[in-house]
Amino acid sequence: MVRYIIRRLLWVMVTLLVITLLTYLIFFVMPPTDPAINFAGKQPTEELVAEVKRQFGLDKPLLVQYGLFVKRIFLGDEYGWPGLGFSFSTRSELKPVIFERLLITVQLALGAAILWLLVGIPIGILSALRPRSIFDRFAMGFALFGVSTPVFFLGPVMLYIFWFQLGWLPGSGFYPIGQYGFWEWFSHMIMPWTVLALAFAAFYARMTRGNLIETMGEDYIRTARAKGLSERRVVLKHGLRSALTPIVTILGLDLGALLGGAIITETVFNLQGLGNYAIQSVFSGDLYAILDVTIIAAFFITFANLVVDVVYAFLDPRVRYT
Amino acid sequence: MPEPLLQVNDLKVHFPTDDGLVKAVDGVSFQVMPGETLGVVGESGSGKSVSFLTVMGLITTKQAIIEGEVIFKGQDLLQIPQEEMRHVRGEKISMIFQDPMTSLHPFYKVGSQIGEAIRAHQKVSKKEAFDQAVEMLQRVGIPKPEERANQYPHEFSGGMRQRAMIAMALSLNPDLLIADEPTTALDVTVQAQILDLIDRLREEFNASIVIITHDLGVVAEHCDHLQVMYAGKIVETGTADDIYYHPHHPYAWGLLGSITRLDEEQRERLRPIKGLPPSLIFVPPGCAFHPRCPYAFDKCRVDVPELLPVDGQHAAACHLPLADKQRIFAEEVAAR
Numbered sequence: 001m002v003r004y005i006i007r008r009l010l011w012v013m014v015t016l017l018v019i020t021l022l023t024y025l026i027f028f029v030m031p032p033t034d035p036a037i038n039f040a041g042k043q044p045t046e047e048l049v050a051e052v053k054r055q056f057g058l059d060k061p062l063l064v065q066y067g068l069f070v071k072r073i074f075l076g077d078e079y080g081w082p083g084l085g086f087s088f089s090t091r092s093e094l095k096p097v098i099f100e101r102l103l104i105t106v107q108l109a110l111g112a113a114i115l116w117l118l119v120g121i122p123i124g125i126l127s128a129l130r131p132r133s134i135f136d137r138f139a140m141g142f143a144l145f146g147v148s149t150p151v152f153f154l155g156p157v158m159l160y161i162f163w164f165q166l167g168w169l170p171g172s173g174f175y176p177i178g179q180y181g182f183w184e185w186f187s188h189m190i191m192p193w194t195v196l197a198l199a200f201a202a203f204y205a206r207m208t209r210g211n212l213i214e215t216m217g218e219d220y221i222r223t224a225r226a227k228g229l230s231e232r233r234v235v236l237k238h239g240l241r242s243a244l245t246p247i248v249t250i251l252g253l254d255l256g257a258l259l260g261g262a263i264i265t266e267t268v269f270n271l272q273g274l275g276n277y278a279i280q281s282v283f284s285g286d287l288y289a290i291l292d293v294t295i296i297a298a299f300f301i302t303f304a305n306l307v308v309d310v311v312y313a314f315l316d317p318r319v320r321y322t
Numbered sequence: 323m324p325e326p327l328l329q330v331n332d333l334k335v336h337f338p339t340d341d342g343l344v345k346a347v348d349g350v351s352f353q354v355m356p357g358e359t360l361g362v363v364g365e366s367g368s369g370k371s372v373s374f375l376t377v378m379g380l381i382t383t384k385q386a387i388i389e390g391e392v393i394f395k396g397q398d399l400l401q402i403p404q405e406e407m408r409h410v411r412g413e414k415i416s417m418i419f420q421d422p423m424t425s426l427h428p429f430y431k432v433g434s435q436i437g438e439a440i441r442a443h444q445k446v447s448k449k450e451a452f453d454q455a456v457e458m459l460q461r462v463g464i465p466k467p468e469e470r471a472n473q474y475p476h477e478f479s480g481g482m483r484q485r486a487m488i489a490m491a492l493s494l495n496p497d498l499l500i501a502d503e504p505t506t507a508l509d510v511t512v513q514a515q516i517l518d519l520i521d522r523l524r525e526e527f528n529a530s531i532v533i534i535t536h537d538l539g540v541v542a543e544h545c546d547h548l549q550v551m552y553a554g555k556i557v558e559t560g561t562a563d564d565i566y567y568h569p570h571h572p573y574a575w576g577l578l579g580s581i582t583r584l585d586e587e588q589r590e591r592l593r594p595i596k597g598l599p600p601s602l603i604f605v606p607p608g609c610a611f612h613p614r615c616p617y618a619f620d621k622c623r624v625d626v627p628e629l630l631p632v633d634g635q636h637a638a639a640c641h642l643p644l645a646d647k648q649r650i651f652a653e654e655v656a657a658r
Contacts, residue, residue: 219424225380226419227439227490228412241429317474318428 004321005310012302017070019298020291024066027287034058035287039088073295085288089281098277098292104174105273108192108265109258113251116197116204121244123201124208128243129235131213139205146202155195155268162191172270192269196262200254204247211243218242245315249308256304260297325396326353327497327530328377333390335369335376342603346372346386348554354498359524359531361545361562363538363577367599369554370534374500376400378417379407395497413443416491420503422483426475433459433471436490443494458489461526462519481512488519492527499524500532505540517544538577542566547635550574553600553610556629560636570638570647572615575654609641617642617650 028035036052037044044052053059057068077083084094123143127136162169170187177185215221216239224238225231261275270276274293281289313319335347347369354360362370375381377392379399392399394415399407419425426435436458437451446454452471459467462485475483484504491499501520505513517533521544524531535541542548542562549559550573558571569575576595597614600606609627612618619641627639640647 219419219421220427222380223419223425223487223490224427226378226411226417228408228410228442229438230408230442233442238427242427245429316429318476 001310001313001321005306008306008309012299012306015302016295016298020070020073020295021066023291023294024069027290028065029062069291084292087289088286089284089289094289094292098274098289098296101272101274101277102259102296104271105259105261105266105275107189108196108262108271108273109255111189111193112196112200112258112262113255115193116201117251119197120201120204121208121247123205125212125235125240127205127209128212128216131209136209140209143202143206146198147206149198151195151199151264152268154198155191155265158191158195159268172268174271174273192265192271195268196258196265204250207247207250208243211246212239215239215243245312248311248315252304252308252311253301256301256307257297259300259304261293324356327356327395328354329391329393330373330377331391331393333373333376333392334388335372335381336387337385338387339603343387344602345554345605346602347376348605349390350551350554350556352549352556352559354530354532356497356530357524357528358546359521359533359544361541361548362532362534362551363536363541363548363565364551365536365595365599367553367602368551369602370551371502373551374417374502374532374534378415378500379404379411380417409443412439412496413494414496415498415500416494416496417500417502418484418487418491418504421507422480422487423507425487426478426483428475431472431474432478432486435475436471436486436493439490440493454493455489458493459486462486462489462492462523464489480508481515484508484512484516485519488516488523492523492529495527496529498530498532500534502534503536504533506535506537513540517541520544538566538574550577553605554602555610555639557611557640558638559629560632560634560638564632564634564636568636569651570632570636570644571611571640572617572642572650573611574638575651576614609639617646 034049034053036049036056036058039056040048040052050059057065060068072083072085075081075083077085079086079093079095082095084098086092087094087097090097123139127139130136159171163171169190170184173188175184175188212235216235221234221238224234229238259274261273261278263275263279265271266273266276267279274296278290278293278297280286281293309321313321330353331351333347333350334345337344337346346367350369350373352360362374364370372381376386376388377394377399381388382404388400390400394410399410402410426432430438433452433455434448436455437448440446440451440454441448444451456467456471459470464470464482464485470478470482470486475486478486488499488504499520504520505516508516517540520531520533523529533541533545538548542565545562547560548562548565549556550565550571551557552573558565558569558574565574566578569578573595576593579593580595595614600610600613606613606623608624609615609618609622612622615622621641625641627641629637629639631637632644642650
């Protein structure tokens, strides 16, 4: 198991290297404009561009440039480890900005995940136990609505109804809990969580329903009933155990993907998270910031994959890693 | 004559489907005496499993239209509430299934799955239940039971899993064990072991046993009584000797004709029963077997034959005159 985890961690490194290489190529090599000109301001002189190039190492061969970039990430730079570099637009260190934004994204993603699990899984279970009942049809109608309603539509509609018209909830923006207290933070997060969670809740409800219906038809469920277990125990202990295991996998991957930034939700609700930052950086041509966000997102996805595989070995005794 | 342990009277189990009413079991009556082994033989879809799943309360009025009586120890199981039925199931009547590969939960240890059955009916600690499970595993002939109880089903072979299922089924010392095709999914050598085990345990636990099978050859020597089912009805019933040596129904002849015999030189090919089991939605009029029966005559296409006694407990549902049956059996079936 330990050997397996180490081997997988090495693969995470390799994956990240490949991703940095691709990202580097896309942003530093492919664009027709020289990144140094981008940084040097509105009316750059020849000397200024040359100076910028020298400072950022852009005058060196491409391979050396990329090597330096990778070296800074893994070994740290003048601002410490990991070396996330320097922002072209604010002309300051990137790390504190990125971590601050990552924290906001984490709060958004985790809160939404709790919400969609609390909503999606029970709906899925109830639907599966009474397939084709009125509840089931209603729930699956909700699920269809959920998966097919885009966040950029639902977000503004909710803001309009609950903030502008009814005034039940505050508008957009992020209010850190440490500074404004729990309620202010919480009430500002309700709508972003709901909007982000809806599509996932719908998807999880459908998946739970499908898995549980399939599981309840298994022979070992018949055995559990034949033993004389209560129906409650048959469903909760024997049915759900099998039906929810694949959902753990999906949850890991979804969370991993969301931690790299929920771009649309963050933009609609003006949360200064990682996804929002990625968009800003692309518009301002802040190359190192784009690279950093990409690498962080890639790290979360690859790492979540690893975590899911390891967790699976504990959930399903048939799975063994060597 | 002692009271039967299980008395089923005119049981009907019909499933409403989009295509029509599936008459899986259509008026079946039989009894199981204490300590006896009953073999129920028939092709897939003859209603043999459905009858006993209904007896177990695993098919309920939620899924099917159920009529008739299932009297177990003087109590009609079709009338008692769900919660009471739950205590009959597993404790008084238990069941093992065809495919031991899929009948155990893949995520739980074998010992705790057996322990769970014990704890569903007895107030014992997890530890005590587990110890009892280990003891049961030993009684069904699983070597190193302590070690095995801590393993998961995928670490067991097919035969071992079926033994574990039997251990689970017998852990509460039930009065009746229903074995639904217990050997179908197993290797031939393992089949014999499992049937011998069931025989031995019947005496040890003093339980009645029902073996459901499609293979007449497998069960004949393990059963006291046999009943042959076709299209949801019993077409012949009697002692194992009656059915094996003096069968009266052409379907039973057909089943006998499809047994492989290794003790004799193979003179000719096996004789499969021609055709397919009938649709249970549009059951053929008259005798349901008539489209496949080489001896069918006009009456068979119109009148449903009743299960009429031949002699003693032997009864068959066939319109052929007795003399013809004896002649055909002697000339065409037994002579093979």
